[in-house]
Amino acid sequence: MGMTLAEKIIAQKTGRSQVEPGEIVIAKVDCAMMDDILGPRVQIADELKRLNKSIWNPSKVVVISDHYFPAATVKQAEIVAFTRKWTQEYNIENYFEGIGPCHQILAEKGFCLPNSLLVGTDSHTCTAGAFGCFGTGIGSTEMLGVLITGEIWLRVPETIKINWEGNLSNGVMAKDVILKTIGDLGHAGATYKVIEFCGSAVRSMPIDERMCLTNMAVEAGAKTGLIEADKTVYEYLQATGRANFDEPLRSDPDAIYCREINYNASELVPQIACPHEVDNVKSVEEVSGLSLDQAYLGSCTGGRLNDLAVAANILKNRKVAFNCRLLVSPASHDIWLKAAQTGILQTLAEAGAVILAPTCGACLGVHSGVIASGERCISSTNRNFTGRMGSREAEVYLASPATVAASALEGRIADPRQYM
Amino acid sequence: MADFIIRGRALKFGDNINTDLISPARYMELSYKEIAAHAMEGADLDFVKKLRPGDIIVAGRNFGSGSSRETAPIALKYAGVGAVIADFFARIFYRNAINIGLPVFESSAASLINEGDELEVDALTGVIRNITQKSEYRALALPQHIIELIKAGGLIGYLESKFRRDQYASSNDTF
Ligand code: SF4
Numbered sequence: 001m002g003m004t005l006a007e008k009i010i011a012q013k014t015g016r017s018q019v020e021p022g023e024i025v026i027a028k029v030d031c032a033m034m035d036d037i038l039g040p041r042v043q044i045a046d047e048l049k050r051l052n053k054s055i056w057n058p059s060k061v062v063v064i065s066d067h068y069f070p071a072a073t074v075k076q077a078e079i080v081a082f083t084r085k086w087t088q089e090y091n092i093e094n095y096f097e098g099i100g101p102c103h104q105i106l107a108e109k110g111f112c113l114p115n116s117l118l119v120g121t122d123s124h125t126c127t128a129g130a131f132g133c134f135g136t137g138i139g140s141t142e143m144l145g146v147l148i149t150g151e152i153w154l155r156v157p158e159t160i161k162i163n164w165e166g167n168l169s170n171g172v173m174a175k176d177v178i179l180k181t182i183g184d185l186g187h188a189g190a191t192y193k194v195i196e197f198c199g200s201a202v203r204s205m206p207i208d209e210r211m212c213l214t215n216m217a218v219e220a221g222a223k224t225g226l227i228e229a230d231k232t233v234y235e236y237l238q239a240t241g242r243a244n245f246d247e248p249l250r251s252d253p254d255a256i257y258c259r260e261i262n263y264n265a266s267e268l269v270p271q272i273a274c275p276h277e278v279d280n281v282k283s284v285e286e287v288s289g290l291s292l293d294q295a296y297l298g299s300c301t302g303g304r305l306n307d308l309a310v311a312a313n314i315l316k317n318r319k320v321a322f323n324c325r326l327l328v329s330p331a332s333h334d335i336w337l338k339a340a341q342t343g344i345l346q347t348l349a350e351a352g353a354v355i356l357a358p359t360c361g362a363c364l365g366v367h368s369g370v371i372a373s374g375e376r377c378i379s380s381t382n383r384n385f386t387g388r389m390g391s392r393e394a395e396v397y398l399a400s401p402a403t404v405a406a407s408a409l410e411g412r413i414a415d416p417r418q419y420m
Numbered sequence: 421m422a423d424f425i426i427r428g429r430a431l432k433f434g435d436n437i438n439t440d441l442i443s444p445a446r447y448m449e450l451s452y453k454e455i456a457a458h459a460m461e462g463a464d465l466d467f468v469k470k471l472r473p474g475d476i477i478v479a480g481r482n483f484g485s486g487s488s489r490e491t492a493p494i495a496l497k498y499a500g501v502g503a504v505i506a507d508f509f510a511r512i513f514y515r516n517a518i519n520i521g522l523p524v525f526e527s528s529a530a531s532l533i534n535e536g537d538e539l540e541v542d543a544l545t546g547v548i549r550n551i552t553q554k555s556e557y558r559a560l561a562l563p564q565h566i567i568e569l570i571k572a573g574g575l576i577g578y579l580e581s582k583f584r585r586d587q588y589a590s591s592n593d594t595f
Contacts, residue, residue, distance in 0.1 A: 141490060
């Protein structure tokens with residue numbers, strides 16, 4: 001019987017030739033990632049000591065301080081300091097601090113490998129699916145079990161196939177693709193399931209764009225979002241120095257999907273998720289004209305080099321509206337540097353943007369640009385829940401970097417296609 | 421196996437109560453006690469005031485969507501919530517709740533329960549008795565090993581007893 005990509009990866013990790021949706025299996029973990037906010041300091045450090053256990057394989061553990069960097073309060077600083085010291089105590093060499101949101105760093109450092117199983121203490125660990133890597137978010141207590149045993153129990157998920165064929169129009173980005181998909185699936189439409197993204201529109205996307213798709217799979221409730229690894233992935237990994245990995249697995253032609261949705265990419269127009277749900281999706285046109293107080297370009301969803309380049313193209317030789325501040329947080333130190341070298345940061349700053357550190361910060365409302373009550377923000381991030389970016393009385397609209405840039409320019413929600 | 425019955429009043433919520441409503445990120449620097457003092461604040465500012473120990477949250481679809489933060493179920497547990505009944509849960513929340521020892525039950529009868537109803541949930545059979553309305557509903561019964569885990573106070577307590585028997589690493593029936 002044919003298997004999907006997700007089923008094949010899980011089968012391999014359990015040492016079996018075949019698994020079926022619904023089965024509960026114990027799988028071997030290839031990489032375990034912890035961040036600062038939900039990592040060692042939440043029970044893990046204490047309990048590891050109390051149980052007097054060591055880590056199954058420190059070389060497979062990655063720890064990234066990103067949420068509380070640069071720290072805004074003494075408490076945040078102490079959490080980062082604690083995390084850093086803990087990695088030293090346990091000889092974890094893969095510790096990264098202040099160089100960007102964890103999912104981007106995992107990719108840049110070559111930890112998202114095709115056919116592998118990656119678990120992380122962050123719900124957007126599904127981002128790794130862009131590399132044909134089964135990445136999924138788990139809680140801290142569960143991570144403790146993984147650290148000790150190197151294994152995790154999983155229920156083999158069913159797969160939903162999302163097929164985008166054709167070419168996206170100018171000014172339409174991966175963010176629009178995923179918002180449209182989530183709007184149709186609903187915020188729980190893929191709960192306990194895997195989303196596999198297929199079709200020529202997906203295959204022609206660069207890695208930066210693919211990661212935006214898989215990043216938001218969890219916003220439909222999915223366990224992970226997967227894209228078959230191909231030449232684009234191979235070239236990216238080669239550049240990270242990780243050229244050696246197994247031949248990528250692929251879904252069989254007769255694999256069974258629990259649902260299939262087909263889209264024509266050329267028909268898609270810019271999309272926007274309105275408060276306070278990610279599946280409250282409309283076309284940008286429907287809400288254009290709403291005034292803004294902040295525009296945010298950043299995060300593991302929408303702060304990559306391609307995102308910044310698209311925004312810079314729109315903002316070149318123009319100025320951000322006086323009523324709207326534009327904050328830019330490149331998604332990694334590496335992206336920051338490349339954007340500086342290519343003049344993108346200069347262009348954005350000249351247009352009036354404030355360039356921030358590569359950090360989670362405002363994306364989850366803990367520092368570097370939180371919003372006040374009554375304020376409205378347009379953001380290239382992935383969640384617009386009540387209170388997510390600051391005050392409970394603020395509104396967050398989620399859109400593509402192109403829409404964020406065009407909106408910052410006008411000081412109100414605006415369709416980017418007129419600036420292409 | 422000994423009985424595992426949870427009793428309390430129903431406190432009702434709607435669909436899609438996400439982790440930012442249960443426990444927003446800005447409280448995550450605080451102690452569990454302080455986090456618990458703000459439980460459910462995003463959905464109901466008076467929740468903690470209303471709550472009596474053992475009360476049962478009864479919600480609609482997709483409870484606990486969003487972040488993988490364990491502080492969401494932890495906030496509920498430390499505030500004194502006895503269990504959560506919902507149409508269904510978001511995946512990570514469901515695992516986290518079990519792992520930290522907060523009983524969670526999926527039941528399509530959630531909408532039949534009114535605010536303040538006295539409830540009794542039998543975790544072993546999945547029967548929910550509504551004492552106020554004199555009716556009974558079914559929830560998905562929890563598998564026995566999950567109940568053991570919850571009773572042990574969560575995954576840590578469970579692992580501990582496992583290690584005591586020195587079986588965990590080789591055991592295939594862990595879950
Ligand atoms: S950038 Fe936002 S979504 Fe990404 S890991 Fe950080 S807080 Fe989470």
